[in-house]
Amino acid sequence: MIRAARHLRLLALAALVLVAAVTPASAARPAKPPNPNVGIVDIFTTLGFQNGAAAGTGMIVSRSGEVLTNNHVIRGATALRVVDVTTGRSYGASVVGYSVSEDVAVLRLQGASNLRPIALGDSSSVRIGQRVVVRGNAGGSGGAPKVAVGTVTGLHRQIVARDDQGGTETLTNLIETNAAVEPGDSGGPLLNARGRAIGMITAGSRGFSFQNGGSLAYAIPINRARAILRQIEAGIASETVHIGPTAFLGVVVQDVLGRVQIARVVPGSAAEAAGLVPGDMITSLNNVAIRSSNDLTRTVLSLRPGTTVSIQWTDSSGAARSGQITPASGPPQ
Numbered sequence: 355m356i357r358a359a360r361h362l363r364l365l366a367l368a369a370l371v372l373v374a375a376v377t378p379a380s381a382a383r384p385a386k387p388p389n390p391n392v393g394i395v396d397i398f399t400t401l402g403f404q405n406g407a408a409a410g411t412g413m414i415v416s417r418s419g420e421v422l423t424n425n426h427v428i429r430g431a432t433a434l435r436v437v438d439v440t441t442g443r444s445y446g447a448s449v450v451g452y453s454v455s456e457d458v459a460v461l462r463l464q465g466a467s468n469l470r471p472i473a474l475g476d477s478s479s480v481r482i483g484q485r486v487v488v489r490g491n492a493g494g495s496g497g498a499p500k501v502a503v504g505t506v507t508g509l510h511r512q513i514v515a516r517d518d519q520g521g522t523e524t525l526t527n528l529i530e531t532n533a534a535v536e537p538g539d540s541g542g543p544l545l546n547a548r549g550r551a552i553g554m555i556t557a558g559s560r561g562f563s564f565q566n567g568g569s570l571a572y573a574i575p576i577n578r579a580r581a582i583l584r585q586i587e588a589g590i591a592s593e594t595v596h597i598g599p600t601a602f603l604g605v606v607v608q609d610v611l612g613r614v615q616i617a618r619v620v621p622g623s624a625a626e627a628a629g630l631v632p633g634d635m636i637t638s639l640n641n642v643a644i645r646s647s648n649d650l651t652r653t654v655l656s657l658r659p660g661t662t663v664s665i666q667w668t669d670s671s672g673a674a675r676s677g678q679i680t681p682a683s684g685p686p687q
């Protein structure tokens with residue numbers, strides 16, 4: 355299951371000056387190299403409505419506790435626990451915003467301050483053949499990040515990926531690498547030779563299906579991820595970026611021959627209150643035609659929790675039915 359990392363140089367120089375003032379030159383010790391895991395976090399997700407759990411990786415992008423990760427890492431989360439791998443400190447977290455289509459999410463750690471962000475690079479300078487390193491929560495077991503080394507094997511790639519929760523995504527303009535990533539590395543950094551993040555791992559051949567096959571991994575260029583981060587920080591919602599609470603109908607659905615069938619209804623949910631049951635086919639929500647689970651996701655993301663909207667469906671006998679539904683606030687899509 356894809357369960358489903360700078361400010362050292364001035365400090366080191368100051369320390370050396372102080373030591374040199376009281377210690378003979380022959381006894382001076384060299385400064386320790388910067389910790390390559392600075393700014394990397396492990397993310398552990400509780401999937402309460404699915405009776406499951408997931409794990410992935412993230413990158414600290416502000417001293418106050420903002421974390422950049424994949425949307426699919428936190429999709430369906432009813433609770434989040436984030437661990438700074440360099441300090442071992444654990445934090446609760448909330449979702450600030452996310453983009454399903456871009457597979458990017460931003461978290462805010464609770465009670466965090468004076469954190470050490472990861473150093474971000476410039477993905478426009480990435481070239482085929484350059485050496486790269488992946489550090490992440492491979493296997494989802496936490497602890498010190500595991501390391502995978504490789505090279506960039508392609509640019510501007512497009513893939514169709516499917517995660518363990520049944521979600522599918524078409525992602526474009528990705529960096530391709532032959533580094534051997536594993537489940538749990540999602541949301542972690544693709545680093546250049548200087549240790550700067552030039553991408554964010556989003557998919558690998560283990561745990562995903564690709565239209566082009568092969569044992570390769572793919573990363574979202576960091577410039578693109580950073581642009582979405584800034585949009586979320588600014589609180590600017592759009593057709594592709596969701597900000598704030600997420601509407602929750604309380605259904606698990608599946609695509610069946612061009613229609614969306616309810617596989618399960620969450621007890622006590624808005625769907626149950628509206629009279630929906632497993633086997634029903636949702637045909638319209640808020641006057642928007644629903645022909646696929648992606649249609650349903652996009653429409654739900656446009657709704658505001660607590661606001662009543664219309665819903666149409668076909669029951670198991672084939673009869674057309676309609677009603678009203680008031681979504682609650684729920685987990686990210």
